[in-house]
Amino acid sequence: MTRPKLVIFDCDGVLVDSEPPTLELLREEFEQCGLSVTMPHIESEYVGMTMVNVAKKARAAGADLPDDWKDSIYLKMFERLKKGVPLIDGIEGALDALDAAGIPYAVGSNGPMAKMDITLGAHPAFLARLTGRIFSAHDCKAGKPDPELFLKAAAFMGVAPEHCVVVDDSQSGVIAGRRAGMRTLGFDTFGDGAHLIAEGAEHLASMDDLPAMIGL
Template sequence: MPATVLTARALLLDMDGTLVNSDAVVERCWRRWALRNGLDPEAALKVVHGRQGYATMAVLLPDRPMEQNHADNRVMLAEETADTAGVVPIGGADVFMEAIAALPHALVTSADRALAQVRMTAAGLRMPELQVTAESVGASKPDPEGFLKGAAGLGFEPADCIVFEDSEAGIAAGRAAGMRVVGVGPRAAALSPDAHVEDLTQIRVEAAADGSVLLHISAR
């Protein structure tokens, strides 16, 4: 089967589940939080991916004051930043990141700056020069603010950008920003992204003569 080819001017990359597999840490920390708050950990894990922690807490405990969610989120971020056991790169992430090094791209993550640096370092991945982290936005994914800021920071229109995402909240944010989405991994498979890959080994990057980015996506 021939490869699918997508063309963009810039790439906007989620981190967790897209470049870095941090599921082990996320699940450890959120299981503890769920048990502390009398919630079913398995049910909680179904909604934690993609959002900032306070936003996940608001979904799970809708009647709780938001200031308590923000306080808990600070504790959660400290726990996650201190725990790197099992943090590894998504398949092909190292080659992919090197392939796009000279092309317009940005990290757009729900992690804060410290957590993003710790996880990218633990996974042995190069950190993009432009980073849109939790401190950069007023609203969490699925709000499109982060992706729109990433596009603006790179100097491109939303329609010129392709988002790489793994979660429901992240894919919804990319669509709301008016961008095409490449879904990465099992969580993305059922969410009808514009293209889907199991990991980043299925993508070959080519720089076109006009400066655009060609993504050759192979079937598996």
């Protein structure tokens, strides 16, 4: 197996376990705006999307979201995330293995930098390992599933797409990785990753398995 020259990680649900409080907030917001959905539905339909696309999808499903909802939801989200979110189990060891092998890594997230400043910033030593290599779709023309974000990260790091590996836990991220021409690992610790495999990913069940999957 050929080792990659760059590994690009999603942030939410891959580096930090920030999705549970974020998705619960979405469920509450939808409920207040006339759309009653379960958490499993939120998890399957809204994970990995930009808030612009979340709003479009929710409105199409019947949620009467106010015009300024995107701005207000970020303010509420940031306050909730400031309570702290843990790192994903095994991620520090995975980065240790990449460092030992001399393989660089970067972050490509659909979330805004301000959100990552909060979630990653709660872990200063971990954030220091990523400084200067964090990329947000808010600085691109389009977010995932558009491949621009991953291609931008690869170009900045000076690595051709075919030598990159993407690690993402969402269907939109997996599609973006595939469209970018990168090997893509679908991170799913609670299931068999079938929904990610269907989009072209290889299932990564634990961060402890990452080094072996990329030939380390």
